[in-house]
């Protein structure tokens with residue numbers, strides 16, 4: 001479990017309107033993926049650190065059974081309200097993601113990640129990898145848009161593709177980890193789309 005201070009930090013950002021990570025829409029690389037011949041087939045999906053729910057709405061609109069999780073009450077309230085207004089089937093629960101393994105053991109076909117991994121402290125990364133493994137069914141998949149910038153400090157904390165592989169490969173098979181051509185302008189050249197499958 002993370003500290004209350006961390007949840008308050010993110011909650012404060014939503015209240016202050018310093019939530020510049022929120023692009024007001026689903027991440028374009030996820031839109032492209034779902035409209036491509038390689039689109040994953042719908043299943044039960046967890047969106048970690050879902051914020052206002054834009055990615056959750058996208059996957060729900062493509063037939064996925066989606067739950068978005070975030071520990072910031074303002075994010076969950078906004079996602080819930082937005083979901084009602086756009087008649088999305090996505091659900092949203094206020095949770096610390098590091099508490100989810102006991103509540104949702106091996107329940108998801110997919111874990112979806114976009115700017116949550118870069119939001120947690122680097123020392124939490126091994127726990128995050130374990131969390132994703134615990135939430136997924138055997139053969140379940142992580143679909144992740146990683147923020148691969150190389151600036152010091154954070155959040156957002158940067159990472160290299162090689163480091164991502166080091167964290168995930170002991171427990172996941174790497175299916176793909178590629179730079180994306182259609183990031184939002186402020187993240188151009190600094191995102192990789194990863195596709196990992198849980199090792200049983």
Ligand SMILES: C[S@@+](CC[C@H](N)C(=O)[O-])C[C@H]1O[C@@H](n2cnc3c(N)ncnc32)[C@H](O)[C@@H]1O
Pocket residue numbers: 002010011021022023048049050051052053069070071072075095096097098114115116119120
């Ligand atoms: C950079 S924001 C990204 C939000 C969303 N994915 C988006 O793209 O708009 C990171 C989000 O992760 C949430 N978060 C960070 N650590 C968390 C944790 N331990 N449990 C639940 N949510 C967490 C924050 O509250 C915040 O909404």
